[in-house]
Amino acid sequence: MLxxxxxxxxRARGEPAREPVWEATSGDRQARALRFRDAALPxxxxxxTLARYLLRNSSDAEDAAQECYLRALRHFDTYRGPEMKPWLxxxxxxxxxxxxxxxxxxxxxxxEDAQADEEASPLWQEAPASPEAAMIRQWDAETVRRLVADLxxxxxxALVLREVNELSYREIAEVVGVxxxxxMSRLARARCMLRKAWIAEDGLRT
Amino acid sequence: MSCAETHILLHALxxxxxxxxxAREVEAHVRDCVRCAGEFRxxxxxxxxxxxxxxxxxxxxxxxxxxxxxxxxxxQRAANRRAVxxxxxxxxxxxxxxxxxxxxxxxxxDEQERVLGDVVSAHVRSLQGDHLTDVQTxxxxxxxPWFNGKLDLAPPVPDLTAQGFTLxxxxxxYLDGRAVAxxxxxxxxxxxxxxxxxxxxxxxxxxxxxSSQGYTICRWSAHGLEYFAVSDINAxxxxxxxxxxxxxxx
Numbered sequence: 001m002l003x004x005x006x007x008x009x010x011r012a013r014g015e016p017a018r019e020p021v022w023e024a025t026s027g028d029r030q031a032r033a034l035r036f037r038d039a040a041l042p043x044x045x046x047x048x049t050l051a052r053y054l055l056r057n058s059s060d061a062e063d064a065a066q067e068c069y070l071r072a073l074r075h076f077d078t079y080r081g082p083e084m085k086p087w088l089x090x091x092x093x094x095x096x097x098x099x100x101x102x103x104x105x106x107x108x109x110x111x112e113d114a115q116a117d118e119e120a121s122p123l124w125q126e127a128p129a130s131p132e133a134a135m136i137r138q139w140d141a142e143t144v145r146r147l148v149a150d151l152x153x154x155x156x157x158a159l160v161l162r163e164v165n166e167l168s169y170r171e172i173a174e175v176v177g178v179x180x181x182x183x184m185s186r187l188a189r190a191r192c193m194l195r196k197a198w199i200a201e202d203g204l205r206t
Numbered sequence: 207m208s209c210a211e212t213h214i215l216l217h218a219l220x221x222x223x224x225x226x227x228x229a230r231e232v233e234a235h236v237r238d239c240v241r242c243a244g245e246f247r248x249x250x251x252x253x254x255x256x257x258x259x260x261x262x263x264x265x266x267x268x269x270x271x272x273x274x275x276x277x278x279x280x281x282q283r284a285a286n287r288r289a290v291x292x293x294x295x296x297x298x299x300x301x302x303x304x305x306x307x308x309x310x311x312x313x314x315x316d317e318q319e320r321v322l323g324d325v326v327s328a329h330v331r332s333l334q335g336d337h338l339t340d341v342q343t344x345x346x347x348x349x350x351p352w353f354n355g356k357l358d359l360a361p362p363v364p365d366l367t368a369q370g371f372t373l374x375x376x377x378x379x380y381l382d383g384r385a386v387a388x389x390x391x392x393x394x395x396x397x398x399x400x401x402x403x404x405x406x407x408x409x410x411x412x413x414x415x416x417s418s419q420g421y422t423i424c425r426w427s428a429h430g431l432e433y434f435a436v437s438d439i440n441a442x443x444x445x446x447x448x449x450x451x452x453x454x455x456x
Binding site for chain 2: 062137139184185191
């Protein structure tokens with residue numbers, strides 16, 4: 001007679017054989033983990049990319065991406081869609097903000113205050129008017145990445161979510177937790193800043 | 207539309223986020239205003255330059271592996287499940303040696319590995335989204351005729367409600383490149399997919415209880431049909447299901 005190498009706890013506790021609690025829960029957890037892998041792992045490059053731009057450090061970005069996936073799995077039961085990518089980003093954003101405030105809570109708060117002031121000032125007067133200013137030279141990937149990484153975090157975040165992660169305004173609004181109109185004005189300002197830096201780079205090289 | 211408004215809205219236009227009415231207004235303003243036209247061109251070309259530079263990073267392979275390892279029940283760890291094996295033979299991909307010391311070990315053929323992988327994939331697929339059943343009913347007399355004309359086989363569809371397995375419907379699926387019937391039962395909250403295919407020449411096979419990627423699979427053949435039952439319920443319960451099914455399908 002062959003016997004089980006391990007009694008299930010349900011039986012050990014004398015519960016009815018029809019309800020092997022431990023086995024069923026374990027099976028659920030495994031099935032759930034497999035569903036989670038299929039649904040979430042395809043976005044690992046996206047998650048890692050966003051983490052790189054938010055934290056500006058590759059090993060911190062790896063840690064943040066890993067933490068993001070572990071948290072996402074823990075909350076997978078309450079995930080009701082619709083889109084997996086923005087949901088992962090919202091989790092990642094919390095992880096990254098915790099890391100940034102661990103590095104320096106005061107610095108993060110000060111940077112955000114400064115950005116809030118900047119957001120309040122009118123945008124269009126800053127726009128350069130000369131025809132030369134409309135010329136955009138093509139920079140290599142490394143240069144563009146550096147220019148984007150130098151943007152203040154609020155604008156960097158909006159720009160990367162749009163240009164790199166290809167989220168819609170509505171999805172960005174959900175991830176960041178601001179109205180769609182704010183997303184639009186942040187993007188306008190982010191691009192205005194990036195363009196100035198882009199053109200300044202030209203001056204540095206010639 | 208003013209220049210100030212245009213300076214913000216032109217970004218939404220570039221991003222394809224404006225409704226048709228606002229898009230026309232911004233386009234009209236850009237056509238008439240030299241300054242705004244220059245802005246629009248500059249941002250459009252910067253966007254193109256960003257896109258062609260390529261700003262994405264690839265996640266390092268080591269990170270991918272770390273995350274896969276950290277997830278519970280990754281396939282590599284699925285062999286931890288052991289089960290009661292009265293009279294059944296179970297093999298697991300990673301613990302053949304362990305199984306051999308407990309029961310008769312089975313070293314799976316490549317063919318079997320592939321088929322089991324297919325069975326588990328089809329099961330997992332059926333649980334995602336809304337594709338568990340093509341015909342949803344607890345009435346066996348509805349499910350059985352539904353397969354007529356869709357498949358070259360007439361699978362038995364016994365009602366096992368009294369035995370604790372509720373019929374919830376049927377579905378067409380594919381296993382190993384063949385169209386097969388799937389009859390779907392539920393045990394409490396757990397779904398059992400029973401795949402039925404025409405048996406390939408081989409004589410009736412003994413019932414084999416197997417496990418793959420954390421799922422329990424029971425494979426057998428009878429009356430010219432080959433069966434695969436797959437679920438996340440434990441081996442005992444799946445064996446019970448197969449016994450009841452065989453008794454009722456007779």
